[in-house]
Amino acid sequence: MKKTGSQILLECLQREGVDTVFGYPGGTVINIYHDLADYPIRHILTRHEQAAVHAADGYARTTGKVGVAIATSGPGATNTVTGIATAYMDSVPLVVITGQVPTPLIGNDAFQEVDIIGITRSITKHNYLVQDIQDLARIVKQAFYIARTGRPGPVLIDLPKDVQIQSTPFEYPDKVEMRGYKPTYSGNLRQVEKAANLIMTARKPVIYVGGGASGADASEELLAFAEMTRIPVTTTLLGMAVFPQRHTQSLGMLGMHGTYYANMAVTNADLLIAVGSRFDDRVTGKISSFAPHAKIIHIDIDPTSIKKNVRVDLPIVGDLKDVLKKLADALEKRSDQLPALIDTMEPWREEIDAWKRGYPMTYQSSDSVIKPQYVIEQLRELCSEDAIVTTEVGQHQMWTAQFFAFSRPRTFLTSGGLGTMGYGLPAALGAQVAFPDRQVIDISGDGSFQMNSQELATLVQYGLPVKIAILNNQYLGMVRQWQELFFDRHYSQTRMELPIDFVKLAEAYGATGFSASRPDQVREVIRKAFETPGPVIMEFKVDREENVMPMVPAGAAINEMVLAS
Amino acid sequence: MKHTISVLVENEFGVLTRVAGLFSGRGFNIESLSVAPTLDPSASRMTIVTSGDDRILEQINKQLNKLIDTIKVTDFTGQDYVEREMALVKVTAEEDTRAEVLRIVDIFRAKVVDVTARSYTLEITGAPTKLNAVIDLLRPMGIKELVRSGPVVMGRGL
Numbered sequence: 175m176k177k178t179g180s181q182i183l184l185e186c187l188q189r190e191g192v193d194t195v196f197g198y199p200g201g202t203v204i205n206i207y208h209d210l211a212d213y214p215i216r217h218i219l220t221r222h223e224q225a226a227v228h229a230a231d232g233y234a235r236t237t238g239k240v241g242v243a244i245a246t247s248g249p250g251a252t253n254t255v256t257g258i259a260t261a262y263m264d265s266v267p268l269v270v271i272t273g274q275v276p277t278p279l280i281g282n283d284a285f286q287e288v289d290i291i292g293i294t295r296s297i298t299k300h301n302y303l304v305q306d307i308q309d310l311a312r313i314v315k316q317a318f319y320i321a322r323t324g325r326p327g328p329v330l331i332d333l334p335k336d337v338q339i340q341s342t343p344f345e346y347p348d349k350v351e352m353r354g355y356k357p358t359y360s361g362n363l364r365q366v367e368k369a370a371n372l373i374m375t376a377r378k379p380v381i382y383v384g385g386g387a388s389g390a391d392a393s394e395e396l397l398a399f400a401e402m403t404r405i406p407v408t409t410t411l412l413g414m415a416v417f418p419q420r421h422t423q424s425l426g427m428l429g430m431h432g433t434y435y436a437n438m439a440v441t442n443a444d445l446l447i448a449v450g451s452r453f454d455d456r457v458t459g460k461i462s463s464f465a466p467h468a469k470i471i472h473i474d475i476d477p478t479s480i481k482k483n484v485r486v487d488l489p490i491v492g493d494l495k496d497v498l499k500k501l502a503d504a505l506e507k508r509s510d511q512l513p514a515l516i517d518t519m520e521p522w523r524e525e526i527d528a529w530k531r532g533y534p535m536t537y538q539s540s541d542s543v544i545k546p547q548y549v550i551e552q553l554r555e556l557c558s559e560d561a562i563v564t565t566e567v568g569q570h571q572m573w574t575a576q577f578f579a580f581s582r583p584r585t586f587l588t589s590g591g592l593g594t595m596g597y598g599l600p601a602a603l604g605a606q607v608a609f610p611d612r613q614v615i616d617i618s619g620d621g622s623f624q625m626n627s628q629e630l631a632t633l634v635q636y637g638l639p640v641k642i643a644i645l646n647n648q649y650l651g652m653v654r655q656w657q658e659l660f661f662d663r664h665y666s667q668t669r670m671e672l673p674i675d676f677v678k679l680a681e682a683y684g685a686t687g688f689s690a691s692r693p694d695q696v697r698e699v700i701r702k703a704f705e706t707p708g709p710v711i712m713e714f715k716v717d718r719e720e721n722v723m724p725m726v727p728a729g730a731a732i733n734e735m736v737l738a739s
Numbered sequence: 740m741k742h743t744i745s746v747l748v749e750n751e752f753g754v755l756t757r758v759a760g761l762f763s764g765r766g767f768n769i770e771s772l773s774v775a776p777t778l779d780p781s782a783s784r785m786t787i788v789t790s791g792d793d794r795i796l797e798q799i800n801k802q803l804n805k806l807i808d809t810i811k812v813t814d815f816t817g818q819d820y821v822e823r824e825m826a827l828v829k830v831t832a833e834e835d836t837r838a839e840v841l842r843i844v845d846i847f848r849a850k851v852v853d854v855t856a857r858s859y860t861l862e863i864t865g866a867p868t869k870l871n872a873v874i875d876l877l878r879p880m881g882i883k884e885l886v887r888s889g890p891v892v893m894g895r896g897l
Binding site for chain 2: 291299303305355477
């Protein structure tokens with residue numbers, strides 16, 4: 175039976191198991207939207223295309239499935255760009271579908287025409303312009319396959335309006351054949367054996383875990399490997415929820431705003447086992463002083479991540495689940511030597527414990543003004559154990575990383591690579607759509623929140639009970655902090671002069687708002703917010719000039735930390 | 740150090756931009772690039788001359804392989820291969836230099852492909868070093884125009 179291009183697209187989505195899409199209609203996707211009602215696919219209408227992509231991203235990061243977003247051509251397509259780049263930097267599997275002007279008009283500067291393939295080439299894992307309806311089913315199949323396999327990432331399909339209208343017999347390909355794309359999943363056993371040997375001779379090893387371990391769902395394998403060797407574990411921002419932060423072996427986050435003890439451990443380590451991490455500059459600081467005494471084992475699915483920023487002594491390309499399992503097996507074979515190994519590492523554990531005791535992650539508490547770190551601690555204490563937390567970008571994001579103590583994988587959604595302000599609210603929206611019965615909290619600053627606050631309307635329309643905590647300091651706090659420390663307190667354009675009434679803003683959208691300006695109100699506001707059905711804004715008027723500490727100044731080595739301002 | 744890399748890619752629209760974009764986006768250098776379909780019309784062969792240290796070359800190799808449309812990447816550096824490039828040179832040929840130009844053509848087994856009263860257009864094929872040598876010899880006579888194809892390469896033997 176013949177089907178139109180838009181029907182074929184929707185048919186393919188259904189076969190890929192897509193039950194939810196996020197999007198925004200427009201002239202060149204009107205046919206898709208017309209046919210959408212005939213398919214068992216839920217569409218969430220966001221108030222901005224950027225938010226649709228972030229929501230699909232939040233959906234993908236929490237479920238592990240491919241997130242799908244739809245936007246029209248021209249401005250609809252360009253509005254997806256920040257969302258796509260965010261997902262690309264953090265390796266999130268997405269398929270983004272954009273409408274395009276009819277093929278005869280492409281290149282004519284037609285109304286709402288933009289070369290979105292050209293624009294997104296460097297921020298997608300791959301992208302397609304569908305020029306022939308005969309290619310459509312194959313392209314959709316490939317797009318989903320590429321998005322979720324190997325190192326995951328966003329794939330964009332640009333679908334001209336005339337291709338949506340044409341019709342052809344529909345046939346869904348059963349398999350994907352691409353001679354140029356064959357990701358390596360199985361870790362090389364000889365390399366794994368070498369890694370096991372390096373571990374057996376290490377005296378000061380550290381495991382350094384990144385977001386790849388989340389994407390690979392490797393937290394169980396990681397925990398097993400870490401516990402059998404008792405090697406301390408530090409994580410990046412995106413790796414935080416992969417390893418329980420309250421575990422005795424946890425060193426918390428490393429890098430610019432990491433813990434003193436994580437940075438000291440890495441600097442003094444003789445073996446660094448990098449697991450799905452990419453040696454980002456916010457992690458390494460001055461690259462020549464990063465882990466200067468350590469041999470480096472780098473396990474990653476993406477060969478281009480290996481030796482990109484640092485020298486690597488032993489690369490292992492493969493799926494982290496597979497490699498960590500094999501590594502545990504290889505160590506199991508040496509189980510008679512393991513107790514001796516653990517014993518020889520005792521001085522190392524003592525050294526780390528001394529750093530932990532000497533310089534714990536802490537802050538100056540107050541009875542008169544709300545400390546932002548206190549809010550994070552109270553949110554953690556009062557929320558449910560399986561709550562999903564998103565953040566925007568800035569000081570509140572770092573305080574969340576430092577003080578929330580995540581314990582379950584896929585519960586912490588944050589824009590680590592691109593650092594996108596305005597990510598958290600739509601990502602929370604997507605997470606809440608995926609898990610309607612779980613608690614979803616967006617921790618925000620007053621600056622970031624205003625970048626996508628229109629999504630309050632979407633939350634209310636669909637009855638999505640996201641709880642939003644705004645740490646309001648009426649500053650672009652992170653930039654202000656840099657201005658304070660490195661630019662003689664010249665607060666150029668970082669004062670958010672106009673005080674916003676966030677309670678009224680919530681009410682304007684039909685949501686609920688609470689505000690706290692004293693420390694003794696914090697718990698009460700959180701409790702009330704968690705008990706109130708529907709979306710709620712909790713505004714906390716926090717200490718305006720609190721800084722995120724400790725801190726590695728830009729360009730310094732990670733053991734050269736400023737501990738307090 | 741200079742490297743000659745041969746990349747087999749899907750013969751699809753936009754592939755050239757993907758490869759070129761990869762180089763410009765990561766600050767890698769392209770000295771020359773030539774592209775044409777292969778015996779199998781669904782694939783194209785790109786020959787790229789680039790330079791950089793070992794670390795950069797490793798990244799270029801990996802990043803090229805990472806492109807979905809890339810089928811195979813071969814770095815010919817250190818291997819036994821045949822390398823050929825073609826140049827078209829329009830050189831001034833006045834009364835006093837016409838004979839000298841033709842002598843150079845003869846020595847280097849070049850070809851005259853267009854003649855006017857005041858110029859010759861030459862076709863020269865060979866390794867890039869040979870082309871450089873010819874161009875250096877012709878330069879004093881006055882090169883009006885020069886077009887080089889960039890080299891193509893093939894491994895020796897079966």
